[in-house]
Amino acid sequence: MTQPATPVDRSETPFPTDATLVEKAYALLRQAIVRGALLPGEKLKIDLLQKEYGISSSPLREALNRLTAENLVTAEGNRGFRVAPVSLDDLDDLVGLRIVLEREAVEASIAEGGDDWEARIVAAFYRLEREEKRIYEEQVPLNEEWSQRHRDFHMALLSGGRSKRLANMCASLFDQAERYRRLSASVRKRAHNKSGEHKRLMDAVLSRDPVLAAERLREHVQKTAQNIANAMKAQTQIRTEAESAE
Amino acid sequence: MTQPATPVDRSETPFPTDATLVEKAYALLRQAIVRGALLPGEKLKIDLLQKEYGISSSPLREALNRLTAENLVTAEGNRGFRVAPVSLDDLDDLVGLRIVLEREAVEASIAEGGDDWEARIVAAFYRLEREEKRIYEEQVPLNEEWSQRHRDFHMALLSGGRSKRLANMCASLFDQAERYRRLSASVRKRAHNKSGEHKRLMDAVLSRDPVLAAERLREHVQKTAQNIANAMKAQTQIRTEAESAE
DNA sequence: TTATGCATTATTGTAGACATTATGCATAAA
DNA sequence: TTTATGCATAATGTCTACAATAATGCATAA
Secondary structure (H helix, E strand, O other), X not given: OOOOOOOOOOOOOOOOOOOOHHHHHHHHXXXXXXXXXXXXXXXXXXHHHHHHHXXXXXXXXHHHHHHHOOOXXXXXXXXXXXXXXXXXXXXXXXXXXXXXXXXXXXHHHHHHOOHHHHHHHHHHHHHXXXXXXXXXHOOOOOOHHHXXXXXXXXXXXXXXXXXXXXXXXXXXXXXXXXXXXXXXXXXOOOOXXXXXXXXXXXXXXXXXXXXXXXXXXXXXXXXXXXXXXXXXXXXXXXXXXXXXXX | OOOOOOOOOOOOOOOOOOOOHHHHHHHHHHHHHHOOOOOOOOEEOHHHHHXXXXXXXHHHHHHHHHHHOOOOEEEOOOOOEEEOOOOHHHHHHHHHHHHHHHHHHHHHHHHHOOHHHHHHHHHHHHHHHHHHHHHHHOOOOOOHHHHHHXXXXXXXXXXXXXXXXXXXXXXXXXXXXXXXHHHHOOOOOOOOOOHHHHHHHHHHHHOOOHHHHHHHHHHHHHHHHHHHHHXXXXXXXXXXXXXXXX
């Protein structure tokens, strides 16, 4: 039996139920790494993961091999797998590429995107705002729901172009950056006022001014990265002080 | 025992001897696909590959999973692995991204590269020219040696920047394009006079004029892609005619 | 011609044995 | 002390056989 032909909204159903175990393991591990449940540098021992997820070694190893190509896992011959380490240099590298590729993607979207693309943006923004309002009014901390809405909004902005590769790369880089955001977010739990920034971003994109849109996107990405970098430096500072106090 | 600390020149020694079987399988399969020994769409049956390479299923499957992330292999759940298909649309996509990323890489190289970078370019060009001269004088057809020199030259041009991710992506996209080149090259076996083009490219880069360098790089990549596209169209034409003549 | 059911085949997943390599620790040498 | 060396132990990678599941092709019925 094949998967039903109904279009799957990946933002709603996290994963189809009839996926192979490799795909499930891939999705689970990826999520755990991006969300920071598995920490940078952490050893990924097959037998432990096996018990944790109830999946045997072969599909796990295959999933881990896929993740190495996405810079989320490192594999060193005969020394097993690890969660990819993080560093300020790597963040820099990541953000630099993100800016280049997201500029390209938003420019292509503005040039090629139709009404459906614009509608996707408006819808995604609406849902993101709703969630942020809920968080503000109910004094809820940032949550998975917001992260998903946030991701959807950003991807919607870039989804108007034809290039599949570009879209995939942007998504991958976004998630890699998301991992950094989460790791550094242990400090500041509540949302900055990102809502205004996202509104400005959307307006620029919907006005179809490629220069303005690219510029605001760059600002947004760079500002976020700066916050993350500062948090990382602060953490390193704290860690260093704690160590030297011993 | 760890690998000796001597720097490995990947262009000389295709692969270290103490690599794991996953790495060997990965390298072998990748090569076979890029060189066109395994054709687009071809089924990759594990048991056949097992006999072919003398490597058991586990490392083979792991290697294939890595290759899926590079767009060289497709994996469809419960339907096994295939060599990634090719199409004019995909070529377009590929080349579009290549131009964006190689421009970025060459600009970064010009801004950040030092004498060592320039020396790498000159050396790579010298070796490429030597090989082309040999091919011309001895009436040898294009060969693996030339392909390697050609790759080395292009990568040298882009190797001056700090971004590791960018370099890796450029290399991956170059090889994906190389696969297209080889597949379409079955027609025209002898080298075009690329030598002059490469010289002009090198001169622009070494003059450290980022605009000129990016423009010549774009021209070069696009012209190559156009030749490939034309060859693909001709092949499709021929295939279509053959089919309708039945 | 178009469905349906069934047998066949291919793929995926599991388990456990085995070989190889890394690692930590005790001991010996500088 | 510090730095090597050798060995026991653990971790990793690989292989094999087999079980479970899904896809596929074909004969038959509608």
